[in-house]
Amino acid sequence: MSKTRNKIVSSLPVTAFLGFTLFVFGPSYIYFTNVLEFSYTYSEIFRFLALFFLTTVIFFTLILSTLKDSLFEKGVSVLFAVSFLLWVQGSVLLWDYGPLDGRLIKWEDFRYYGYIDSIFWLGCLFFALYKSKVVCRFASKLSIALILTQLITISIAYHNAPKPSFKGYVFDDSAKFTFSKKRNVIILVLDAFQTDVFHEIINEDGKYASYFDGFTYFRNALAGFAKSYAAVPFILTGQYYDNSIPIQQFIKKVYLDASIPKVLKENDFRVDLFPLINHTMYADERVASNIKKKVLKKRAIPKIFDDANKQQAFLFDLTLFRYAPHFLKKFVYNGQSWFLSGLFRAKHNDVLFIEEMISSSNSADDIGVFKYYHLNGAHLPFVLNENLEFERLKPNRNGIRQQAKGMLKLTDLFLKKLRDLGVYDNSLIFIIGDHGGGEYPLGVNVQASGYEENTVSPSIHVRIRGAGLPMFLVKPFHSKGKLKISDAPVSLGDIAKTIASELNMEQDFPGRSVFDIREGENRNRRFLFYDFEDDWNHKYLPAMQEYLISGFSWLAESWKAGRQFKPNEKRPERK
Template identity: 25%
Template structure:
């Protein structure tokens, strides 16, 4: 037992790979199978050692095991918030309206979501990751959903600001886009007072909030104490069990301990969405005289897709077909709520926004043409914006005006009589010249830091779905020494540009998806620079042109298909380049899908090394 305890502690801190977000998405456990058998061999060797060594090591091992057990128990006990009370025990406060955290609120603030006003209602429903062209393709082929969207306009040229949720939602709620000139916490703190809930509360609206991570509170009326504790235990257990057992602990995102809690709410994110929408539809009532503002943030189309078009469960997928199937399910539930609003007589006096925070990383449904800006970047910039104003009637319409998510803020302010010089959605028009800007970064976790490690900015002049409308703004070169860059690591986020893919955590490599693929930083203070890389190409006749600060220095011709090769070249540096910021660029000859179902791929890069000679 002492050996097992010591091994579990070592596994927690040294052996557990980084699987990324443990939120129900499929995890590639098969990729770690060999490593899992190696871990098991280590454990068995330790047990054999314990038997052979007899009593010689029993005392130190027992002391170590006891120490590790105490440390681990303390960590678990301190990670659990034992003092947390059911959130409904306290009334909603003004602090809910100006909080920096846009993902949670007090349970009391969620409970009156189904209660509407007979005067006016402003309703914003966020379907996470629901891409605009996916919505359009569904409503153009489903007359039932299209008819339910009476009075709505879908903005087919809608654009977001960021590829992930936190900063995207911040732009909608605050009407101001984070620009990198201050830290992210400072931006949130400075703009909290101008959030829509605070402004509308001051304008006489009763504010109800249902953020993404408060759906449990809405459904159960409180936060499940068992679930709150079990989630912490599951996370510790997931890190400590051998790799070969992690799949069973994860259980497709349900987790082995959490799933055994008395469930007041569904386990999976998608089932929670369905339950929330059903609860709102079933309990919708007109019971208030003061106008209301409602913010509802759902899991939506966030990967993976686990629902069929009829809302029955299916295996986890995230491809075009599964996304459209789940989209039909979610929109069908949304249609039920809209029909209920009509039946209660408050549809006409409600302003309704059906939006997403960003698009997906899957690319567009129809235009899969590759360009200098990867498909995943362009599609992630294309969120849903569908809007019905007070009193709007008639069939669903489509509008190509160059709108952005931040335009929702002035649209709401002007509806309640708050002055602003910003343009509302319905004040923009199709064909209008408007330069829009999009900032891409590779990891959602970046927005939880002080600043984004690396952000690439694009200008869109025209339709967001048009390759020709996109141009790249010059990026600030990373202020770190160029050396060995292992692709697929957090460190590579700083130096490698948007042309490199973001693979599953622990993959340890990246695909080049477009040209040019660059790494930048401070060049060595040496007259001669050596550049090397380990690459793999799925294409025959592949070539890589290597450039330093814009001048071509080498042509690497890959001779094998699907085999790793290492290349190296040396180049003389100009005196002005020594110790100065520099850019190493790879231009790939062939970037094409390797079959009909994959994204365009160039070469797979394991590492790039830059050193002075």
Template identity: 25%
Template sequence: MKKRDKKQLLPGIVVAAAISFLVFLYAPVDLYCSNISEFWFDFGILIRASLGLFLISTVVLLLIYIVLWLIHPVLYRIGLAGGFLGLICTYIQGNFLIRNLPPLDGTTIRWEEYTFLRTEDFILWGIGFVVVVLMYIFLKRDLLSKTVMYLSGGLTLMLLITAVSVVFTSGALQEKVHYQYGADEQFVMSEDQNFVILLLDTVDSRTITELLDEHPEYSEVFRDFTYFENTVGAYSCTERSVPYILSGDWYENDEPFDDYGKRVYQESPLFQTLQERGYNMELCDSELYMDTELMHMFSNIHVVDFELSSYTKFAKPLLKLIGFRYAPFELKKMCTFKKAAFAELLQVENTPEETSCSESDHVFKSQLDQQGITVEDSSKKFKFIHLNGAHVPYIYDKDMNIINELDGTYEQSAQATMVGAMDYVEHLRNSEAYDNTVLIVMSDHGYNGSLGQSGEATWMRQCALLLIKGRNEHHDTMQISQAPISFEDLQEAYVRLLDGRRSDEVFDWKEGDARERRFLRYSFLDDDHMQEYIQTGYASDMDTMIPTGREYNR
């Protein structure tokens, strides 16, 4: 004890702080700044929670090092070497071995399909262990402690500079403005004219074609519609697809996405036409970009305050989110959490009495069945309603009863969402608003299998659903068109529908026509990288989806 100097604890302090900084400050800040739009809470809430975890972790690790130091200097040096090994491997794990991680989008993760991650971990930690052991053997005890201290401190300084830069350049410090999308008028129609887009997420036209063959009653419900079976969408995933559906303006990673979102809604030909024609516009899609300038375009959007109900409960999903990216493979399995984990901690303040929209198909159908569709003497109405559709998790059976997601399938969810859409059509048909309503039932993109099953082709989700009924349109049976339609044609189709054209008159393209249709393929796991394809044949023909070689990267 006489030979021990308290200065020997300095490396332990640095390593303890370095590990805590990486895991509890840098990691959550980096995750937040890279996915700002995915979180409802402000940066201030995150940093307060992270600082609390950082302080607790630093104190606990420092106490461990003090105990090791008091027991024996050898144990202390072994602890320093072990801490350094954990620091370096965790840093590499969370920043360089992340491209092949499964998505946290609600999909049930089949870990047996990701065993290669275990192999990566084994190689990383094996090499790291050998390096640290060699350092322990060949570096004298004081030199080992100083080397570990300087390397840990240097890494922490580098991460601190990176984190500060990312915070200021990502817009994370900008206070979020929160909105509630009111639903009180969701089922109220105008006796004049109505234009409704019912968007069902991730519904593939190939699956719907199979359902129509198996269930002739579907065609009866949609008898006044035209089903454009040969339709090619625009993008692989929702975030890019929906703005394009509403604006017709391609996003090519050439500007910040929020800037694009603000611009395209202000300049949307559809919205401009609706406003010019005196339509009252309602929006039920909480994932769309919104700010105080845009909200005035829509009658059902209100500014509210969001508060965190509990920092203690907030720590659990935050730790799991960090662990999912930075922890070794076997620990990652313990770090999955349900999609709504953060949303459940949201506490809405200053809320209007109006009920809020839900993107749940089950809630939408329940509210519709309870309230029915009513008609009032009011201005023309436009409604854009975005439901979860066949998106994961698969929590419905074919009749839209809620089941365990482990028992659900994509096909069941697709059938359930069509049951909900048919319920909406029937309610509308039984109201006085049916004939004066344009109704488009569509999806934002198709579906091409789950991750791990079909590789890159997973994201080739070009087969979008498109069903259209014009005002005063009636058929004896549902029409099926094989015309080569693209989402590029939607803006002109909207205007023609507003002019009173039938569904079979809104596109210039006819069956048998040959054309090239553009599609931008990307993964929401890597949306900074998009590849352009041209469909030269039928929408579902994968052999005629030709890459042009053009990429749009940011």
């Protein structure tokens, strides 16, 4: 009995090191350094981390305590080696595979990472087996020291993590598809849907244009920003972010000062927001009707296994990806589907959106209704074909076009359902990309517009231009007829002003109503381009390059570089 107790005492720090590294430190560090990516609070996930940690410790401690002395020594040594290897892999051997945003990883380009990992892992395991007495002698003390090191690291990460408002709220979807028989204002965002892709599609097949009865296609449109983080507040407020204050502080200010959601709510509209990315919104009950304070409920079954909360499984996928040696990462990534969270994804979220809309939408004799829906649209991963069927598409223009066609079919189903409900005519509808697809190998097909590119060697890279060219379609109240095409120089920042104008509200938003802007008008517009260097968790955005556009937005000759807006913070050097 005394010998068993001694085995438990000596092995406990080692099993705790394994459990802590894999189920506490790993997920916690990823969470706090990417806190804006997750909709849930740390307290919601911590109990599951604690459960997995304790299960791991108890399981391996019991196994080790039953081993014979010679095997016990080797068991402790090997377990410590595995724990140490996991820690080194996740803390030191951090290979750069590019953004894990759904794009394919060319594993063959990184095979040398695998050689390094394999040599290191095999060498450490070999040493642990053949020098087990030496390793076992120091394993407990080293385990405690490394656990303390991890605790300090987590504490620093927690202290530096942003504290966004949306963590304490939920976006209630109980009235997600309830529309007003009186009047509706609807913004449907198809993320990264580039305007020349839309033009190319309707040129080739007129059926796609026929979906948009009463709409005007503003093909000479311009985005405000290259990515959703700043683009969404720009759409809903018309305000440009300039890196002079932290972006979450800016988001709070502009949503509470004068945003379309807040102003409409103050004017007795029901305002429902359904963002793709929560931290693009300021979650506050003054801003929207469906923002509710989060109430944590006790659950008999861990939430991690609930199909409604895939993000928690995704956190563990990221942990496994970070801590696994190179040749195992491929199986964790699972061809963009991920090892654990992929088990929950029976259907694409955009397909689930339209199925729910068709099956559960309704109308009510109600006050005016504002809906903001943000879908994945033409953004990575490219896994939906033109029939809204799952298909892994190549990340090139043809693959993007196929997914874009699928999104247009989805939009057609959405609009048909509004007609079935009898609310189409009394709705002001915007169907837009929040920006173009500049980060993808897409290019800009200027010829689709009938224009010719006059600049032989454009000084503005086509990727930058593409990012600034969103699809932009608008249907005013009671508008009918075939899709019109306008070359009026509009911007996504005009949406707030357009809504106020169409509702005869006197709220002074930036920009102009798109219906007041004439074709051929000489109007200067702004676009700010930036790339995420590493993550979204800095207080400021990376340095943003301003471009001034005068003329047709697709043409390089219309673009001129302006000022640069650098973040008011010191950023760490990239590794």
